[in-house]
Amino acid sequence: MTHRIAVIAGDGIGTEVMPEGIRALEAAAKQFNIALEFTTFEFGSCDYYLEHGSMLPEDWFEQLKGFDALFYGAVGWPDKVPDHISLWGSLLQFRRQFDQYINLRPCKLMPGIKSPLAGRQPGDIDFYVVRENTEGEYSSVGGKMFGGTDREVVIQDTVMTRTGVDRVLKYAFDLAQTRPRKKLTSATKSNGISITMPYWDERVVEMAKQYPDIAVDKFHIDILTANFVLHPDWFDVVVGSNLFGDILSDLGPACTGTIGIAPSANINPEGHFPSLFEPVHGSAPDIAGKGIANPIGQIWSGAMMLEHLGYKEAADAIVTAIEKVLSEGDSQVLTGDVGGQGTTASLGKAIADTI
Amino acid sequence: MTHRIAVIAGDGIGTEVMPEGIRALEAAAKQFNIALEFTTFEFGSCDYYLEHGSMLPEDWFEQLKGFDALFYGAVGWPDKVPDHISLWGSLLQFRRQFDQYINLRPCKLMPGIKSPLAGRQPGDIDFYVVRENTEGEYSSVGGKMFGGTDREVVIQDTVMTRTGVDRVLKYAFDLAQTRPRKKLTSATKSNGISITMPYWDERVVEMAKQYPDIAVDKFHIDILTANFVLHPDWFDVVVGSNLFGDILSDLGPACTGTIGIAPSANINPEGHFPSLFEPVHGSAPDIAGKGIANPIGQIWSGAMMLEHLGYKEAADAIVTAIEKVLSEGDSQVLTGDVGGQGTTASLGKAIADTI
Ligand SMILES: CC(C)[C@H](C(=O)O)[C@@H](O)C(=O)O
Numbered sequence: 133m134t135h136r137i138a139v140i141a142g143d144g145i146g147t148e149v150m151p152e153g154i155r156a157l158e159a160a161a162k163q164f165n166i167a168l169e170f171t172t173f174e175f176g177s178c179d180y181y182l183e184h185g186s187m188l189p190e191d192w193f194e195q196l197k198g199f200d201a202l203f204y205g206a207v208g209w210p211d212k213v214p215d216h217i218s219l220w221g222s223l224l225q226f227r228r229q230f231d232q233y234i235n236l237r238p239c240k241l242m243p244g245i246k247s248p249l250a251g252r253q254p255g256d257i258d259f260y261v262v263r264e265n266t267e268g269e270y271s272s273v274g275g276k277m278f279g280g281t282d283r284e285v286v287i288q289d290t291v292m293t294r295t296g297v298d299r300v301l302k303y304a305f306d307l308a309q310t311r312p313r314k315k316l317t318s319a320t321k322s323n324g325i326s327i328t329m330p331y332w333d334e335r336v337v338e339m340a341k342q343y344p345d346i347a348v349d350k351f352h353i354d355i356l357t358a359n360f361v362l363h364p365d366w367f368d369v370v371v372g373s374n375l376f377g378d379i380l381s382d383l384g385p386a387c388t389g390t391i392g393i394a395p396s397a398n399i400n401p402e403g404h405f406p407s408l409f410e411p412v413h414g415s416a417p418d419i420a421g422k423g424i425a426n427p428i429g430q431i432w433s434g435a436m437m438l439e440h441l442g443y444k445e446a447a448d449a450i451v452t453a454i455e456k457v458l459s460e461g462d463s464q465v466l467t468g469d470v471g472g473q474g475t476t477a478s479l480g481k482a483i484a485d486t487i
Numbered sequence: 488m489t490h491r492i493a494v495i496a497g498d499g500i501g502t503e504v505m506p507e508g509i510r511a512l513e514a515a516a517k518q519f520n521i522a523l524e525f526t527t528f529e530f531g532s533c534d535y536y537l538e539h540g541s542m543l544p545e546d547w548f549e550q551l552k553g554f555d556a557l558f559y560g561a562v563g564w565p566d567k568v569p570d571h572i573s574l575w576g577s578l579l580q581f582r583r584q585f586d587q588y589i590n591l592r593p594c595k596l597m598p599g600i601k602s603p604l605a606g607r608q609p610g611d612i613d614f615y616v617v618r619e620n621t622e623g624e625y626s627s628v629g630g631k632m633f634g635g636t637d638r639e640v641v642i643q644d645t646v647m648t649r650t651g652v653d654r655v656l657k658y659a660f661d662l663a664q665t666r667p668r669k670k671l672t673s674a675t676k677s678n679g680i681s682i683t684m685p686y687w688d689e690r691v692v693e694m695a696k697q698y699p700d701i702a703v704d705k706f707h708i709d710i711l712t713a714n715f716v717l718h719p720d721w722f723d724v725v726v727g728s729n730l731f732g733d734i735l736s737d738l739g740p741a742c743t744g745t746i747g748i749a750p751s752a753n754i755n756p757e758g759h760f761p762s763l764f765e766p767v768h769g770s771a772p773d774i775a776g777k778g779i780a781n782p783i784g785q786i787w788s789g790a791m792m793l794e795h796l797g798y799k800e801a802a803d804a805i806v807t808a809i810e811k812v813l814s815e816g817d818s819q820v821l822t823g824d825v826g827g828q829g830t831t832a833s834l835g836k837a838i839a840d841t842i
């Protein structure tokens with residue numbers, strides 16, 4: 133059985149790290165006898181927008197929906213196209229139209245990577261952020277009244293549905309059940325955001341009844357961000373709304389020193405639509421074109437894609453190879469952000485060779 | 488001229504740290520010849536709620552509006568009263584009815600306090616978070632439809648007004664102008680929250696035109712929280728909406744190791760209504776009643792109150808006394824959270840004596 137992968141490199145360093153992501157996937161595919169077929173698309177980038185006036189062609193949904201997964205680089209180049217246009221016109225379309233309602237991001241302190249937190253060792257930080265990825269604070273409902281006057285008022289709705297909340301909670305509880313510590317933390321702000329967040333809390337209590345073996349706690353988002361810094365070892369699976377999950381899944385990798393190398397998965401768990409795998413980092417216009425971007429985020433995202441396709445062993449082999457190359461610490465191989473003088477290609481090749 | 492201060496100790500450790508806050512204020516008042524008169528109120532606590540069925544008496548506004556400032560301890564005791572009731576029934580009423588539209592919190596790495604961030608020294612982290620304190624994400628507009636069914640949907644509006652946004656921005660720009668680095672950072676999320684946040688950005692651009700001497704930048708809230716951890720030295724004055732300011736003003740103090748001792752001011756800059764000064768920490772039911780809570784947050788909040796009343800020198804004297812006692816590091820004096828075996832009273836007394 134051949135798995136068909138749609139490849140969209142996007143903008144900036146997205147186009148540089150993508151070949152290394154594919155190189156690692158091909159190495160793992162060979163090793164574990166997996167048939168992968170890659171199809172590259174030019175759309176979903178700001179250059180495409182400048183040429184066509186939209187980020188995606190009209191029939192993008194038809195073109196992509198038959199693939200087994202989307203492998204995405206990075207999108208956005210504010211000097212060419214404002215972020216809210218490039219992102220709402222591509223990534224956020226995929227997430228919503230393909231009902232990728234789970235955004236999953238590991239936060240793991242890797243060997244050889246220095247945490248900005250004092251005294252933390254690999255093993256101390258190892259948790260997942262599960263983010264609701266289709267509704268909540270990222271709504272398109274609202275508008276402006278009395279525009280251009282002193283009475284100007286702008287309103288935007290946060291929308292939570294029982295379907296939307298329950299399914300992300302279920303996924304998070306299920307994930308917690310696969311982990312040794314069986315612990316779930318809910319991000320809330322029900323003491324301040326007085327309608328949607330108490331509802332979120334209620335659904336957590338309801339869902340928890342079906343998982344008596346999971347230890348559940350909750351923190352308001354303000355103190356939760358503080359606790360990511362003060363007690364990152366407390367966390368195992370952290371579940372949050374679209375916005376809270378977004379914040380926590382940048383802060384978490386930052387605490388592990390891996391913001392430049394963290395991966396993410398945008399998942400439609402039922403497999404009705406393709407899921408999308410992308411590094412957490414953006415297109416980084418400032419270093420684009422130099423061949424010095426760290427490709428680990430892309431490669432690690434490829435590992436998450438293999439796991440999603442059912443190849444856990446192959447996925448683990450990629451992560452192990454990343455850890456090995458990082459802990460060897462060869463400065464000719466590693467890129468500048470992790471203390472070396474190597475290139476995107478040297479690091480990508482070392483990881484592929486290790487697989 | 489006598490300044491009349493309304494004192495509301497609230498719940499839990501609020502009642503324990505308040506006497507030390509007053510002790511320090513009285514020491515500074517004596518030293519600098521300031522006439523302060525304290526009037527204590529029992530309402531605004533969960534015990535008051537249990538007795539009276541509401542957090543505040545009906546005429547609280549009349550009772551309090553003539554005071555020059557409110558000195559507040561901490562409110563909330565979830566086992567007695569759910570947080571959203573106790574907080575919306577007290578603190579959030581004060582903020583809104585007294586139009587305390589600025590929430591100001593210093594984030595400063597103090598001598599003798601260990602930062603959870605690796606290798607940071609006093610001097611490295613010294614910035615203010617300016618938070619919009621009356622509108623934005625903390626709205627009471629919204630509701631639930633199809634309750635109890637699978638179609639259940641819950642909606643809450645974020646509401647931003649030009650008045651509300653511009654005045655907090657103006658305050659933040661003015662504050663930046665008093666600082667040596669003259670730098671302002673705006674917290675946004677205009678790439679995801681597509682209506683209110685682009686509006687916030689627009690108003691920042693507009694306001695910046697009136698402050699050509701201020702260096703302005705902006706970050707999306709996700710990467711901004713990451714940068715608090717990775718580059719806390721980048722920041723001078725950080726301005727954010729109600730929710731983003733809330734998050735950043737917990738995370739900032741956490742990064743300086745001072746979440747238990749950070750102060751805050753809820754300010755009505757025009758002085759039409761009294762401003763409110765309170766520690767960042769909550770009522771801490773877990774350690775309440777033991778006399779071991781650190782009173783510095785309350786004392787430092789008192790310093791902010793004096794500064795607000797026009798006594799900058801007296802305020803500085805309190806902060807200097809706090810720094811001195813912390814750097815002396817006498818374990819008989821300091822409370823457990825900062826490495827000592829002392830009590831709320833021993834630490835409060837040492838600071839008052841030093842003033
Ligand atoms: C207690 C809560 C409602 C409050 C807030 O979110 O404003 C608190 O976190 C704060 O920052 O003062």
Ligand SMILES: CC(C)[C@H](C(=O)O)[C@@H](O)C(=O)O
Pocket residue numbers: 219378678679709
């Ligand atoms: C680019 C932006 C719209 C996006 C988000 O907020 O979802 C990004 O921060 C992410 O986390 O994937």
